[in-house]
Amino acid sequence: MASSIRVRATSSGETTEVQALIQHPMDSGFVKDAKGEIIPAHFIQQLTFEYDGKNVFTADWGGGVSKDPYVKFAFKGGKKGDELKISWVDNKGATDTTTAKIQ
Amino acid sequence: MRPRSAIYLASAALALAALTLAGSLPSDAADKIDPVADAKAFRKFFTDKFPKVKLEDFVNGPYSMNEDLYRQWQEKEQFPPYEFSLEMGKEMFSKPFKNGKTYADCFPNGGIGVRQNYPYFDEKEGKVITLELALNRCREANGEAPYSYVRDEMAALTAYMAFTSRGKPMDIKIPNDSRALAAYENGKEYFYTRRGQLNFSCATCHVQSPGERIRAEILAPALGILNAMPIYRSEWSGMGTTSRRFTTCNSQIRGVPFSPQDDEYRNVEYYLSYVSNGLPISGPGARP
């Protein structure tokens, strides 16, 4: 998978549980490198989850979220085989998006 | 007896004793080296010390020693931080070398589900071969440059191979060969020998004080300690190999580390893995 986004979405009939793990440095801008220079801030600012054309969850993040960030949430509805769309944008304007099937 | 004769007699006795000890030939030693008894005693020591810990849980190191740490670990294992390294390892493992061959060509069963057999004693070469060493030899045999033993690539490759063996019991063999027994014994000696400015042996922390703290860290028990390798350490914010752990540990006790895959390290890996036979492979693992 070329995407930075990994998703595990499982439907229990009534609700769908979603876990996302994203490959991203999430540099806060407060850490120095081996040379003593600040590693510039580089982190995902917004992460959105869409199901059936509607937003089901939005994460607004700062540099205080761990590297390779993780989030888990659940929403009512969602069926096996349906698709979930996940997108993020970071403070440098980079983006990534992927779709995942609900298991 | 007159003092001078006594002295002569004493020195003669001492000389004889010295000669006998020096003359302790491998054939004598072979009678005394008993890995089976060692493994049994090793296991019993830890299960007696921690009666509430299930045998298979010893492989989880500090997580089996502390409830608060255990819960944090369990939460992260739902979708572990090492996911990306593992994926990278799988890709690397399947990618052919420039000459068209793959890692699968170097290993039994194509390298899948074999991690629990490493390290093994190579009777042709007369030395212990570890998984990391075997991987680099595979690379070199196929015209590729070897990987550093302490960096990401080797960690990712061993992570993937460990993953394919998850759940399988550690299964290290010591052939009936005096050199194999000597290597095993050498590893055991290394494990119990004090070194570095802090004058710690591996046993000082991992046999004497598992579950206790060294500064802010909880110590892992030596039983099953390599079953989780390679490990994603929160401290490293990344995956690290057995070689990395051995060398950094030596530095931490203010000793001069050996080079990765030096005989001492290969032998201690052999010893530690053998005495943990029967416990499941849990790698790639996570650690604080």
Place this chain on the structure above:
Amino acid sequence: MTDVGFSATRRLILQGAGAVALVGLGNLPFLAPALAAANDKYPEEAFKAKSEADAIKALYGKTAEPSDKVKMDAPEIAENGAVVPISVTTTLADVTSISFLVSENPVVLVASYKIPAGTLPNVANRIKMAKTSNVIVVVEAGGKLYSANKEVKVTVGGCGG
């Protein structure tokens, strides 16, 4: 867009104008040019706040009252300040937002989650903690703010220390 009519067109134009304005400011490091719709806006000011009170005010414009209906799961001692798993669950109704703050972090607001109708008021995430600190969770429910907090000890700091 499924709506028809004048109001929909007007809304589209306004959104478009917003997008153009943001693109114009796109060379500022903290702005994400892709965010156009006002109600999905990234709370930039809140992420600059130096205190919990300021962050909460910037996010919600109100203050929170402690509530035992907000249940936080956090460790006693973080294994490592770089990756501290914290989760929250609540029995409060009509939850629209959940936020996580760490009082001793250089940026107090760590994460803020928007919970649309139909999404459960539970979130689990992994955060950085610079040192031993109070972790505060704020839940916006039915237009009001509720909070819970717990001290989490950190021995190995999560900001590279």
